[in-house]
Amino acid sequence: MSKETNIAAQQKFGEAVNTGNYELFNELVAENSIDHDPAPGQIPGPEGYAQFFRKLRVAFPDMKLTVEQLSADDDTVSFAYRLIGTHQGDFTGIAGSGNTVNVRGMQISKFQDGKMTERWGSSDELGILKQIGATIS
Numbered sequence: 001m002s003k004e005t006n007i008a009a010q011q012k013f014g015e016a017v018n019t020g021n022y023e024l025f026n027e028l029v030a031e032n033s034i035d036h037d038p039a040p041g042q043i044p045g046p047e048g049y050a051q052f053f054r055k056l057r058v059a060f061p062d063m064k065l066t067v068e069q070l071s072a073d074d075d076t077v078s079f080a081y082r083l084i085g086t087h088q089g090d091f092t093g094i095a096g097s098g099n100t101v102n103v104r105g106m107q108i109s110k111f112q113d114g115k116m117t118e119r120w121g122s123s124d125e126l127g128i129l130k131q132i133g134a135t136i137s
Helices: 003-019 022-028 045-059 125-131
Strands: 027-036 062-072 076-088 101-112 117-123
Touching: 003 045, 003 062, 003 117, 022 027, 022 045, 022 117, 022 125, 027 045, 062 101, 101 125
Parallel strands: 027 117
Antiparallel strands: 062 076, 076 101, 101 117
């Protein structure tokens, strides 16, 4: 597939994250997709991403992910992003604080036939915890 096809699939994935339309993951993520950095308890494939983002949306109902830098080739899309949202529900056992979080992250997605087959990523989880008032020792 072309890098344009992969970019379009990645952008649609971002649209699903921002709108809560996680059914889109079924057409964007391969069933045997491998997440090299899964969340605790995250299952493989499209449903694993849907479960993760549903929980994240409960914690941050107004969350918005914005891509700040993107690079692509015929197999991969790499991007830096910013995530902003208000902590209103449980996040890793921490009740909603009302605090706004503003963190950055990076992701590399590998595609085949227009579907994500592998993902590597890193988000500023420590930054999120500090911004919601978690005690860090």
